[in-house]
Amino acid sequence: MSEKKSAVHGPVLKCLVFIIDWEKTKTLSDVLARINVRFHYIAKGKGTASSEMLNVLGIGSSEKAVFFCLEQDIMATLLLKEASAALGFYRPRAGIAFAIPLTGINTPVLQIFKKSVMREVKHFSDKEQLFMTSELKYELIIAVVNQGYSDELMAAAREAGAGGGTVINVRGLMHEGPVKFFGISVQEEREAIMILTSKEKKIPIMRAIGRDFGVNSKAAGIVYAVPVDSVLGVKL
Amino acid sequence: MNKVLKEKIIEAFTSVLPITLIVLAASVILVPMPSGTILMFLTGALLLIVGMGFFTLGADMAMMPIGEGIGVQLTKKTNLVLAIFISFLIGLIITIAEPDLQVLADQVPSIPDLILIVTVGIGVGLFLALSVVRILFRIPLPLMLLVFYVIVFTVSVFTPDNFIPMAFDSGGVTTGPITVPFMLSMGLGFAAIRGDKSSREDSFGFVALCSVGPILAVLVLGAFYNPAGPDTGISALPGADTSRDVVLNFMTRLPVYLKEVCFALAAIIVFFLIFQLIFRRYQKHQLARIAVGFFYTLVGLVVFLTGVNVGFIPVGHAFGSQLAASSLKWILVPLGILIGYFIVAAEPAVHVLNKQVEDVSQGAIPQKVMNLGLSIGMAAALGITMVRILTGLHIMWFLIPGYAFSLILTFFVPRIFTGIAFDSGGVCSGPMTSTFLLPLAMGACEGAGGNLMTDAFGIVAMVAMTPLIVIQLIGLLYRHKLRAFELIEPEKKFAGDPGAITEYPFEYEGARIYE
Numbered sequence: 197m198s199e200k201k202s203a204v205h206g207p208v209l210k211c212l213v214f215i216i217d218w219e220k221t222k223t224l225s226d227v228l229a230r231i232n233v234r235f236h237y238i239a240k241g242k243g244t245a246s247s248e249m250l251n252v253l254g255i256g257s258s259e260k261a262v263f264f265c266l267e268q269d270i271m272a273t274l275l276l277k278e279a280s281a282a283l284g285f286y287r288p289r290a291g292i293a294f295a296i297p298l299t300g301i302n303t304p305v306l307q308i309f310k311k312s313v314m315r316e317v318k319h320f321s322d323k324e325q326l327f328m329t330s331e332l333k334y335e336l337i338i339a340v341v342n343q344g345y346s347d348e349l350m351a352a353a354r355e356a357g358a359g360g361g362t363v364i365n366v367r368g369l370m371h372e373g374p375v376k377f378f379g380i381s382v383q384e385e386r387e388a389i390m391i392l393t394s395k396e397k398k399i400p401i402m403r404a405i406g407r408d409f410g411v412n413s414k415a416a417g418i419v420y421a422v423p424v425d426s427v428l429g430v431k432l
Numbered sequence: 433m434n435k436v437l438k439e440k441i442i443e444a445f446t447s448v449l450p451i452t453l454i455v456l457a458a459s460v461i462l463v464p465m466p467s468g469t470i471l472m473f474l475t476g477a478l479l480l481i482v483g484m485g486f487f488t489l490g491a492d493m494a495m496m497p498i499g500e501g502i503g504v505q506l507t508k509k510t511n512l513v514l515a516i517f518i519s520f521l522i523g524l525i526i527t528i529a530e531p532d533l534q535v536l537a538d539q540v541p542s543i544p545d546l547i548l549i550v551t552v553g554i555g556v557g558l559f560l561a562l563s564v565v566r567i568l569f570r571i572p573l574p575l576m577l578l579v580f581y582v583i584v585f586t587v588s589v590f591t592p593d594n595f596i597p598m599a600f601d602s603g604g605v606t607t608g609p610i611t612v613p614f615m616l617s618m619g620l621g622f623a624a625i626r627g628d629k630s631s632r633e634d635s636f637g638f639v640a641l642c643s644v645g646p647i648l649a650v651l652v653l654g655a656f657y658n659p660a661g662p663d664t665g666i667s668a669l670p671g672a673d674t675s676r677d678v679v680l681n682f683m684t685r686l687p688v689y690l691k692e693v694c695f696a697l698a699a700i701i702v703f704f705l706i707f708q709l710i711f712r713r714y715q716k717h718q719l720a721r722i723a724v725g726f727f728y729t730l731v732g733l734v735v736f737l738t739g740v741n742v743g744f745i746p747v748g749h750a751f752g753s754q755l756a757a758s759s760l761k762w763i764l765v766p767l768g769i770l771i772g773y774f775i776v777a778a779e780p781a782v783h784v785l786n787k788q789v790e791d792v793s794q795g796a797i798p799q800k801v802m803n804l805g806l807s808i809g810m811a812a813a814l815g816i817t818m819v820r821i822l823t824g825l826h827i828m829w830f831l832i833p834g835y836a837f838s839l840i841l842t843f844f845v846p847r848i849f850t851g852i853a854f855d856s857g858g859v860c861s862g863p864m865t866s867t868f869l870l871p872l873a874m875g876a877c878e879g880a881g882g883n884l885m886t887d888a889f890g891i892v893a894m895v896a897m898t899p900l901i902v903i904q905l906i907g908l909l910y911r912h913k914l915r916a917f918e919l920i921e922p923e924k925k926f927a928g929d930p931g932a933i934t935e936y937p938f939e940y941e942g943a944r945i946y947e
Contacts (some may be wrong), residue, residue: 254728255434344502380507
């Protein structure tokens with residue numbers, strides 16, 4: 197592993213994901229600006245209700261902001277620490293954060309990080325450890341289903357042991373490309389549900405989703421999992 | 433406490449509280465009022481808070497998903513005739529159902545109510561269909577607005593003077609708490625499944641175009657019917673001496689609004705059921721949510737309308753008439769500005785719009801900015817109206833330059849802001865305007881001895897016009913901000929092969945299959 201790593205030119209990047217309350221968007225944006233995170237994107241997501249009753253009454257789910265940031269792995273800890281201080285990830289329900297390791301990046305982007313790496317690493321000692329796990333103990337399950345099935349899907353996932361999930365509305369690009377309707381191109385509506393879970397619960401949850409919402413069902417869902425590390429704000 | 437519930441309560445509370453405090457303070461300092469009236473007002477304010485909370489929750493759960501669903505399914509069907517026909521039908525149904533329009537019909541003299549309502553409904557239906565056609569054929573919104581407002585002003589030449597303020601009022605009034613969430617989310621639906629560049633800015637502009645329909649409809653009707661005389665529209669104000677009177681006043685009016693809102697929602701529910709039977713868009717959970725959402729909307733609107741109609745009309749009217757008749761009448765202008773600034777938050781549809789704007793812009797245009805813009809717009813509108821009432825200036829002196837300026841702005845402002853601005857014109861002028869501001873203006877007009885038809889009416893028109901300018905100006909600022917941002921991003925220019933890829937190693941343990 198170590199000699200392979202040395203073959204990589206430039207810093208190693210990670211994709212850091214924050215899922216927080218929508219009202220806290222500004223707080224996190226400020227943190228990112230202060231630490232000078234160059235690439236971050238925000239999507240609006242929807243939290244999922246903790247019970248069916250609350251969901252039907254309309255007071256179960258709240259709006260979430262999903263941040264995707266690109267940062268060097270050595271900076272990730274600092275970033276998570278600052279964000280944790282600002283948002284209080286140690287409190288329950290304050291939000292979650294995790295990092296997805298990357299397996300490739302277009303080189304020109306790396307140059308930007310190369311330039312700044314020396315400057316920023318100085319004020320950060322890598323001995324500092326946070327209350328987060330660095331090994332790959334957690335996984336992120338992502339299920340993409342047709343519009344309207346996220347509620348049912350979450351109910352099934354919860355039964356199989358999922359703690360919670362976040363839904364993002366996405367558009368599906370079909371193999372044949374979009375349908376044209378005069379001046380506009382029409383795409384499929386899909387919902388992407390992200391569920392952070394421990395390794396042990398991954399398979400039961402994925403099975404539950406696959407069984408009822410798989411490719412052959414009306415939901416026409418696909419489900420996959422990616423490894424994540426540096427997890428904050430979860431008790432699983 | 434439940435987080436969502438808490439948010440809704442706080443939102444409703446902070447929306448209604450400022451205007452309540454202002455009126456209370458003014459009633460102590462400027463216009464002493466009988467305690468019965470004030471008690472009614474306070475009860476009304478309380479009902480407003482409850483109603484607003486339920487309504488916004490209900491709109492989120494029922495009206496928005498349905499509107500969006502219809503937009504999406506119509507786009508998916510890719511059938512032009514169907515899209516036009518359904519849009520027309522929706523426009524007609526929801527307009528006829530809109531409680532605000534009933535209020536307007538009561539106030540417009542000499543035209544039979546039914547003729548007015550159907551004509552306005554057809555007007556809105558046609559323009560809703562036109563909005564869809566506009567998106568499909570990619571006709572720029574500014575061009576459409578320019579053409580139709582030129583037509584509006586041309587027709588207004590042939591309409592009796594008395595009718596003009598009312599015609600412009602009807603444009604703002606018809607887009608009320610039922611129509612707005614529906615149309616806004618329909619626009620969102622049309623944009624939701626599109627991949628082209630203009631999809632975001634096309635989410636807005638439905639309300640904008642649909643506000644033109646009623647103006648044209650009433651102007652045209654006005655050319656045929658001759659208004660006999662003003663119809664004040666304010667029924668005898670119920671007096672209240674004891675706390676029991678207060679409750680009775682509200683209780684007697686409650687069934688009236690219950691019936692109105694039930695009728696309005698029933699029309700939408702029937703339409704929705706047919707839609708669901710054909711497209712089967714919603715799953716079990718969602719249907720339950722929508723049903724509960726409809727219930728919330730019903731409760732919210734009934735409570736809101738009762739509160740505002742019984743509690744606010746007498747106070748507004750008394751305020752206007754007493755101040756205008758006193759030696760302090762010029763204080764109406766700053767007071768109007770103050771009231772305008774804070775009352776906009778109490779319009780239920782405003783929250784729906786602001787949220788939509790924040791969603792579509794993914795937070796780039798925050799609700800705060802929209803609130804500020806709309807508050808400034810509303811303040812300006814009330815300031816202008818009070819000046820008009822006190823001086824008797826013709827409404828065209830404001831309408832023509834106002835619309836001319838906002839139409840010119842459309843060519844310089846980012847498209848999405850044009851849509852939002854012209855939408856917000858219709859959104860701002862909801863039930864708060866017609867039940868508090870209109871009586872205020874009427875009272876002021878009576879007190880100052882002006883012409884009710886030409887001076888007091890027209891307040892809604894002003895409320896619907898000023899946001900066009902203010903929001904677009906914000907858009908202009910926003911554009912400069914974007915430019916400044918682009919300039920300080922020199923890092924974007926990469927050196928070397930742009931296609932180069934760096935790979936990181938990643939080790940798999942090997943795949944297992946779980947049967």
